Amino acid sequence: MGNKNDQLHTDTMVTIEPIDDLDGIPCANAFSTEEPKTLRLTLSAGERAETHDHPDRYLVLYLISGNLSLQFDDESYQLESGDIVHFDGAHTNISSATTDSTALFVLSKKIK
16 A cells, blocks of 8 residues: 555545645645535634635535634634534635634535
8 A cells, every 4th residue: 555645546536635745825725626625724823814705605614723713704703623613605704823723624515
């Protein structure tokens, strides 16, 4: 068996990517041609992702490590390592790291 990066099983279409090996700061796309869109967000303490939305998607955020302040429109939520959040991407959101943080985002297309 090769290393994890070489594991692609064509009979089951399984792809394995070590999250720490993904290229891109603060965002790294895990599977660039695959849906749902899957991103790793890495922020240092005090950094933030700019205000944005994803109107055609639902999002799941899993906070792998650290602490994030997540703001939706006018409401703010404090997340700790291990928290998982599901939300509608139509809401304007901002992620701010209160400590060095790594999160996994899964963006699923809304079916119309």
